[in-house]
Amino acid sequence: MQDLSESISNTRKKYREIFLSTLDLIKQRVDEIKPKDFVGDIFDEFEKDSDGENWQIAVLDMFENDISHEIYRKWNELLVFRSNFSCKGCATCCNLACSEFSPEELKEKAKNGDKFASQFVSIFVPYESKEEARKIYPEYIKLLEDNLSEDVYFYHCPKLTDCKKCSDYENRPQICRDFPDNPLSILPKSCGYYDWKEQVEPVALMLHAMVEIIDYYREKIPYKKEIL
Numbered sequence: 001m002q003d004l005s006e007s008i009s010n011t012r013k014k015y016r017e018i019f020l021s022t023l024d025l026i027k028q029r030v031d032e033i034k035p036k037d038f039v040g041d042i043f044d045e046f047e048k049d050s051d052g053e054n055w056q057i058a059v060l061d062m063f064e065n066d067i068s069h070e071i072y073r074k075w076n077e078l079l080v081f082r083s084n085f086s087c088k089g090c091a092t093c094c095n096l097a098c099s100e101f102s103p104e105e106l107k108e109k110a111k112n113g114d115k116f117a118s119q120f121v122s123i124f125v126p127y128e129s130k131e132e133a134r135k136i137y138p139e140y141i142k143l144l145e146d147n148l149s150e151d152v153y154f155y156h157c158p159k160l161t162d163c164k165k166c167s168d169y170e171n172r173p174q175i176c177r178d179f180p181d182n183p184l185s186i187l188p189k190s191c192g193y194y195d196w197k198e199q200v201e202p203v204a205l206m207l208h209a210m211v212e213i214i215d216y217y218r219e220k221i222p223y224k225k226e227i228l
């Protein structure tokens with residue numbers, strides 16, 4: 001488990017480095033479409049129909065039509081690459097699922113049409129207490145406590161048999177079939193997808209940084225598209 005803690009702390013360090021280099025690349029792309037000889041910053045307020053405002057419109061358009069599509073395409077490539085790996089049946093993901101949402105919050109979300117929440121509450125039940133979960137995966141719980149800023153709730157699936165098999169395999173919901181669908185989630189080393197995560201993590205971190213950076217730009221650029 002020490003290895004896993006180190007690997008999480010290395011990932012954070014790696015993320016900081018990747019974030020800064022991605023920020024440089026995005027700044028470069030923003031500057032490449034800046035009007036020639038124009039003086040001003042992308043986050044300044046500009047007059048309507050001025051060069052500055054047109055630049056902001058072009059930048060927002062680039063985020064929406066180029067960069068967002070690149071992120072989507074690359075993320076899908078990572079998921080396609082996952083098919084080179086397979087589940088080893090360790091059952092950790094059935095026995096310990098964690099969520100930032102409480103059971104009540106998840107039920108509310110499911111009632112409001114959230115598909116993920118609806119599938120989640122259809123199979124997972126909460127551990128009676130965090131201590132119950134800790135008895136089964138003490139190191140993993142500690143690791144999550146040490147590394148996640150918000151409180152998390154722990155769940156398990158009663159459909160898992162004593163011999164670690166799914167008792168309703170043919171009818172398991174999509175979230176079970178898709179797991180793990182995010183290479184940035186914390187996976188146990190016993191997971192058959194652990195090597196997939198290791199191999200694609202740098203690209204996944206870069207995509208995550210791109211999303212964070214363009215969200216920041218979108219929020220801070222004063223020009224806002226009129227919604228008709």
Ligand code: SF4
Pocket residue numbers: 093094123157158159160161165166167168169172173176
């Ligand atoms: S339904 Fe089956 S595959 Fe899904 S969490 Fe439960 S035991 Fe695991």
Ligand code: SF4
Pocket residue numbers: 086087088089090091092093094179180188190191192193
């Ligand atoms: S943690 Fe990974 S290897 Fe273990 S059951 Fe889940 S998907 Fe399969």
